[in-house]
Amino acid sequence: xxxxxxxxxxxxxxxxxxxxxxxxxxxxxxxxxxxxxxxxxxxxxxxxxxxxxxxxxxxxxxxxxxxxxxxxxxxxxxxxxxxxxxxxxxxxxxxxxxxxxxxxxxxxxxxxxxxxxxxxxxxxxxxxxxxxxxxxxxxxxxxxxxxxxxxxxxxxxx
Numbered sequence: 001x002x003x004x005x006x007x008x009x010x011x012x013x014x015x016x017x018x019x020x021x022x023x024x025x026x027x028x029x030x031x032x033x034x035x036x037x038x039x040x041x042x043x044x045x046x047x048x049x050x051x052x053x054x055x056x057x058x059x060x061x062x063x064x065x066x067x068x069x070x071x072x073x074x075x076x077x078x079x080x081x082x083x084x085x086x087x088x089x090x091x092x093x094x095x096x097x098x099x100x101x102x103x104x105x106x107x108x109x110x111x112x113x114x115x116x117x118x119x120x121x122x123x124x125x126x127x128x129x130x131x132x133x134x135x136x137x138x139x140x141x142x143x144x145x146x147x148x149x150x151x152x153x154x155x156x157x158x
Contacts, residue, residue: 004074064128086140
């Protein structure tokens with residue numbers, strides 16, 4: 001069990017560390033805004049602020065997509081080592097774990113100076129989870145189609 005859940009716990013720890021004061025918008029803007037200004041020299045302060053906000057929301061989407069993929073993997077490929085077939089039950093649990101962890105992370109941020117919890121961030125987390133599940137679903141459909149093609153075209157079936 002531990003082998004499959006270790007990556008989940010690692011990404012959860014990284015998300016938790018990212019929720020500290022060090023990665024607050026105030027601290028990351030000090031280095032992110034100059035980078036954006038060098039790439040977009042004509043951008044005004046309002047545009048740069050929107051870019052920073054967008055990058056931060058995209059980070060939420062990516063973090064929780066990764067968490068969902070790793071959670072789904074741990075649930076599905078655990079001790080039984082099942083093939084990659086879509087499972088709505090595992091998808092639901094992966095979504096629930098990722099989204100609830102996102103909500104708990106936002107709650108945690110309410111206790112961190114220079115941070116605040118945000119419903120918008122929870123929505124971004126849930127969107128990342130749903131995007132990941134759509135990718136997993138597509139991968140499972142693609143893989144199950146290839147398995148059928150291999151079964152049909154194998155010489156032993158002719």
